[in-house]
Amino acid sequence: MEISLTGIKPTGTMHIGNYLGAIVPAIEMAKHYERSLYFIADYHALTTVDEPAALRNQIYDVAATWLACGLDPERTLFYRQSAVAEVFELTWVLACMAPKGLLDRAHAYKAAAAERKDVNAGIYTYPVLMAADIILYDATAVPVGKDQKQHVEIARDLAQKFNRTFGEVLVAPEPAINEEIMTIPGLDGRKMSKSYDNVIPLWAPAPELRRLVMRIKTNSQPPEQPKDPAASDIFHLYRLFAAPGETEELRARYAAGIGWAQAKEALFTVMERRLAPLRERYKALRADEDGLDRILARGAERARETARGTLRRVRKAIGIA
Numbered sequence: 001m002e003i004s005l006t007g008i009k010p011t012g013t014m015h016i017g018n019y020l021g022a023i024v025p026a027i028e029m030a031k032h033y034e035r036s037l038y039f040i041a042d043y044h045a046l047t048t049v050d051e052p053a054a055l056r057n058q059i060y061d062v063a064a065t066w067l068a069c070g071l072d073p074e075r076t077l078f079y080r081q082s083a084v085a086e087v088f089e090l091t092w093v094l095a096c097m098a099p100k101g102l103l104d105r106a107h108a109y110k111a112a113a114a115e116r117k118d119v120n121a122g123i124y125t126y127p128v129l130m131a132a133d134i135i136l137y138d139a140t141a142v143p144v145g146k147d148q149k150q151h152v153e154i155a156r157d158l159a160q161k162f163n164r165t166f167g168e169v170l171v172a173p174e175p176a177i178n179e180e181i182m183t184i185p186g187l188d189g190r191k192m193s194k195s196y197d198n199v200i201p202l203w204a205p206a207p208e209l210r211r212l213v214m215r216i217k218t219n220s221q222p223p224e225q226p227k228d229p230a231a232s233d234i235f236h237l238y239r240l241f242a243a244p245g246e247t248e249e250l251r252a253r254y255a256a257g258i259g260w261a262q263a264k265e266a267l268f269t270v271m272e273r274r275l276a277p278l279r280e281r282y283k284a285l286r287a288d289e290d291g292l293d294r295i296l297a298r299g300a301e302r303a304r305e306t307a308r309g310t311l312r313r314v315r316k317a318i319g320i321a
């Protein structure tokens, strides 16, 4: 059975880049798998977050966001990593399969080590917990961004090493990188990213959304001059929110000469059309933390059944039954 699984780190404000580049494609992808598990990687967040109130809020923010964007918790198991404590037992077993040299070479760890002195063992063993997240549920495909590809390959290595040592017990996962996903441009033309401070927050109220869209950087061509859609971030974003016919209409307006203010107005209109109903759903979901807890607990309960089965196989294989 093909099983897709991914972890979502509960860190900070979600923005349009996350929505278009990660959330929408992952929700679409779930529809093509017999089984899918999407979880909130709350214990992974502990490697970098040390404010309980912030973490708590971010967990609910991220849960409400994915549900508002269309994650269906009936068909996709949606849960908190921390709610299935079995993952730590498998983490230890996999840690014993992980050569130190392999972890030394992990990009995320190397980057953290290059930039700060206080790298903790959590950051160092991050890929082992991530491998356990994946392997515990027999996942075959892991949709992630390019930055996480190496971590999924490490998970694959650890599963294979376990199997070579103890017999064919674990499913070796593969990264599922969607190559079509282009980089979403931010306000200044660079990739939309919190570290560049150029994001459009996903849940910005309409007036703020409009204000930010009006700030998107353009060139200084005068209104009447024909414009190149391929070189325009506004067009790029428009196309991701508009119907194909609308995109062709805007293309024609570009050729005829359109003022940047009008192009931005058109972009704001299609963005608001899509986001307004999601924003309302988000607000309602986010206001009901007990409701979110219930959804996540139900997902965890179903996930735990699979986790227990995997651990039974693992314990038997290694001689701890």
Ligand code: TRP
Pocket (backbone or CB within 6 Å): 005, 006, 007, 008, 009, 041, 044, 129, 130, 133, 134, 142, 143, 144, 148, 151
């Ligand atoms: N490391 C991932 C990230 O930073 C989050 C994550 C944790 C994850 N466990 C996972 C992703 C398992 C995929 C599978 O985004």
